[in-house]
Amino acid sequence: MAKEKYIAINENVDGYSFANLGLFTGFATGVYNAVYSLVILGIFTGIFGDEKLASSVVGVYVAMYSVFCMMVGLFSKELLRWFSKARLLACAFLLTAVCYSMMSFSVKPATFFALDYVSGIGSTIVLILIPLFMADFSKNIGMAKLNARYHLWVNIGCLVAPLFALNIAEWFGNYRIPFLASAMIYAGGLLFFHRFGIVQQEKEIKKVSPRRTIKALWINTLAFFRCPGMPRAYCVNFGYYALYAMRILYVPIIVIEQGFSASVLGWVLTLGILPYIIFDLFIGNWVKRLGSKLLMSIGLLSFSVLALCATVVHGWGLLAIFVLWQISGAFMEPVHDLLFFDNTRKSEQDRFYGVFRTTSYLPNVIAPMLGALCIAITGSTSSVWYVSVVVGVFTLFVLLSKKR
Numbered sequence: 001m002a003k004e005k006y007i008a009i010n011e012n013v014d015g016y017s018f019a020n021l022g023l024f025t026g027f028a029t030g031v032y033n034a035v036y037s038l039v040i041l042g043i044f045t046g047i048f049g050d051e052k053l054a055s056s057v058v059g060v061y062v063a064m065y066s067v068f069c070m071m072v073g074l075f076s077k078e079l080l081r082w083f084s085k086a087r088l089l090a091c092a093f094l095l096t097a098v099c100y101s102m103m104s105f106s107v108k109p110a111t112f113f114a115l116d117y118v119s120g121i122g123s124t125i126v127l128i129l130i131p132l133f134m135a136d137f138s139k140n141i142g143m144a145k146l147n148a149r150y151h152l153w154v155n156i157g158c159l160v161a162p163l164f165a166l167n168i169a170e171w172f173g174n175y176r177i178p179f180l181a182s183a184m185i186y187a188g189g190l191l192f193f194h195r196f197g198i199v200q201q202e203k204e205i206k207k208v209s210p211r212r213t214i215k216a217l218w219i220n221t222l223a224f225f226r227c228p229g230m231p232r233a234y235c236v237n238f239g240y241y242a243l244y245a246m247r248i249l250y251v252p253i254i255v256i257e258q259g260f261s262a263s264v265l266g267w268v269l270t271l272g273i274l275p276y277i278i279f280d281l282f283i284g285n286w287v288k289r290l291g292s293k294l295l296m297s298i299g300l301l302s303f304s305v306l307a308l309c310a311t312v313v314h315g316w317g318l319l320a321i322f323v324l325w326q327i328s329g330a331f332m333e334p335v336h337d338l339l340f341f342d343n344t345r346k347s348e349q350d351r352f353y354g355v356f357r358t359t360s361y362l363p364n365v366i367a368p369m370l371g372a373l374c375i376a377i378t379g380s381t382s383s384v385w386y387v388s389v390v391v392g393v394f395t396l397f398v399l400l401s402k403k404r
Contacts, residue, residue, distance in 0.1 A: 024189030026154030030161025059372030066364030076354035084200035093190035096122030100183035155276035162269030233339035239395025242363035272326035292335035299331030304392030
């Protein structure tokens with residue numbers, strides 16, 4: 001893919017400027033994730049009249065949703081051939097904001113699900129394009145430092161998001177209200193991005209047959225996995241996002257099932273963000289001294305051990321585990337995707353990143369389905385943490401292997 005031209009951009013804009021967008025995506029995503037699974041659970045409980053069945057169906061729904069977002073990620077290469085990154089990012093911010101605002105109202109389940117899918121297009125494109133912009137303007141900064149800055153801002157946004165979301169949900173007596181706040185934050189991100197003053201050369205939109213487009217996507221996917229180091233990078237990133245998916249989806253459900261209030265859930269999610277913020281201040285130097293592999297290994301091993309404990313611990317001890325394993329996540333967060341950036345040329349990153357980014361959605365297909373199967377077999381929601389144990393151990397094995 002030919003390198004995109006930047007006709008104009010404000011002189012003070014660099015890689016850190018795009019990393020700072022993490023404050024908006026982190027805050028908005030934190031607000032959204034704090035109530036998302038509870039909203040979906042409520043919808044399916046109303047449909048089936050059985051909360052246990054509904055909690056299992058939540059995993060199936062999230063899996064189907066993630067298949068869709070994964071396809072959007074694969075198709076992003078074609079979008080980048082048709083439109084400039086600047087235009088795509090602005091439209092993605094706007095689309096997500098509009099859909100989230102509409103999801104905050106008491107719409108019918110079918111309407112909510114339709115808006116959820118459309119918003120998935122926007123949020124997927126946003127999360128794909130920000131790292132690509134960071135890579136374009138990394139210069140002598142390096143992606144490790146930019147990743148650390150980006151995740152620092154993401155986690156600062158996430159720090160106050162759960163308490164904010166769950167308190168306003170409790171105040172209004174409606175778990176959908178925080179979606180409106182998330183929409184406003186995305187709109188703020190759009191305004192912040194507009195200040196960069198980016199002008200790019202527009203691309204000619206050529207008519208392409210669907211068959212050729214699908215063939216091009218397939219060829220690009222095969223080329224990605226044939227590239228040395230990419231299968232390993234894909235598996236490691238898959239493992240990280242699988243653990244993240246299980247945590248985001250099932251922690252709110254299990255905390256509420258244990259009899260705790262929404263306010264307690266807010267504190268659990270908020271306290272869990274503190275390790276990320278603290279670690280992000282030092283992780284850039286730690287990567288240079290210790291290496292990304294060691295940090296990733298520590299995170300995977302400790303997370304697996306704590307997930308095993310979570311299958312048998314209940315009450316306040318379980319809440320402590322939910323907070324403690326965020327330390328494991330803090331080790332992994334800034335380094336989980338460095339295998340991709342360290343093993344690809346900049347000219348290949350736009351081409352391959354859409355395929356690589358499916359690692360953030362494919363786990364949302366497989367992990368929740370396995371979680372739903374565990375719940376169906378055992379009748380206990382806590383059994384989903386066995387999936388986390390298996391994923392963590394397998395990912396650690398791949399990371400430490402010397403193969404591709």
